[in-house]
Amino acid sequence: MAATNVEVWQHASVVAIDQVAIDIQRIVLEPQLPKRAEPGSHVDLKVVIDGEQDKRSYSIVESSDDGTRLTITVFKAPASRGGSVYMHGLAVGDRLEITQPLQNFPLRIGAKRYVLLAGGIGVTALVNMARTLKDARADYTLVYAGRSREAMAYLEPLREEHGENLVVHVDDEDTSLQVPALLAGLDVHTELYMCGPIRLMDAVRRQWTDSGLSYPNLRYETFGNSGWFDPEEFVVRIPRLGVEATIPTGRSMLEALESAGVDMMFDCRKGECGLCEVRVLELDGTIDHRDVFYSERQQNAATKMCCCVSRVIRTVPADGRERPAGHSLPVVTIDVS
Ligand code: FES
Known part of the structure; x- marks a missing residue:
């Protein structure tokens, strides 16, 4: 499911916002370069988090025939890294930078x-x-x-x-x-x-x-934002590069390593392509694999992880008891290609 789209960026105005469920907003956009959105398409969109630009993807729920109106829908996630909070802060009249519709999830017409x-x-x-x-x-x-x-x-x-x-x-x-x-x-x-x-x-x-x-x-x-466990703060170390970073709950390992100056490979940033793979050298904790790239066998082996989405949590004790309060953070020691 790798993207085969050319990204054409443009401005879009927010023309309507309404609440469609708890913590979920419907946002209607009027793009500068209209293009009809086919079923399964999405837009990428620039958000600002802590003063820095980042990118998020949202499915197009509805498109007018001529593409002059595109509707997206945003859930304000409890463990948001800041993107959905930014989107929920928008008002009618605001302008955003968005791509024309992109397609990673096409519908094949003709199935029985x-x-x-x-x-x-x-x-x-x-x-x-x-x-x-x-x-x-x-x-x-x-x-x-x-x-x-x-x-x-x-x-x-x-x-x-x-x-x-x-x-x-x-x-x-x-x-x-x-x-x-x-x-x-x-x-x-x-x-x-x-x-x-x-x-x-x-x-x-x-x-x-x-x-x-x-x-x-x-x-x-998949937009790669949910896991098997609640996100926890954890530590990543790269001994070869002398890097150590703490990953807060609202941030990905990929983002933290980029900020630490590590030259990282990536493409989808949502757990699909495997390009952001890192090799796990040592693990004090459990990997919460949030990708759809690895097979179950590969995930269980815990020797590599997609650092754009996957995280590390404290190992759950075999008898199911809670870890004592104050136990140190889980740590993953890795190397990158
Ligand atoms: S960048 Fe594609 S899986 Fe991480």
Whole structure:
């Protein structure tokens, strides 16, 4: 899923903002160089965090036919590195720098059957896709899983638009998604497109392989911002370069190493391409792999990690007890290419 897009940067004005669920805002942009957004596309956008520019990616939820209006949706993440906080601080009339629509997650028209699987805010990558499949009279189901209805953006409009083609799973209502049951109903002609938390996508990828379904029929989009564990502060050391840095919860290892002057390779910055791989020499803690690049076997080996998204946490004691307060930070000793 490497990007094959040319980035064309432009200015865009914020023309509307409204709340669509708890901590989730819908933001409508009017770009200077309009280009229609195809289903599955996103924009990259410059945000300012602590006075420094950074880049974030947001799926395009809706595009006018001529591309003069693009709608994105932003969840203010509790462990935000600052991007979603910046976005939630925008007001109508503000101007941003954004790319024209970019495509990493294309919809292939012509499959016999489609399942679109959305976990939480991941629905934003699938709203436009579901509309296209409806318009094309395709055989499709949009499966939407979330913690609670209040936290699920666009739930009611999606129900109105897709009727019985929308299947909703809500943790608070004891109707949580059961991945084996979902995949048991699929045949080899079904294509599944998904976007959601890494643990949901991992569960689907594993079950998909175990079920003998065709791997090319499983397509996914990730913005690499969720893990198996809550983020913790940790220390990274590179003895060969004499570098040691503490990574706070709101920052990635890649960002911290760049700030420390280490020459890093990267491309996607969201756990997909593997270019930011670092070799793990020593580990006092556990790696919370947040990428979709490595296989489960590679992740378990804990000899390398994608430093743009993956983190280190304290090792959870085998008997499940909490670590004593004041225990020192987890440490990973690495080398870079
Ligand atoms: S930069 Fe692509 S996985 Fe880290």
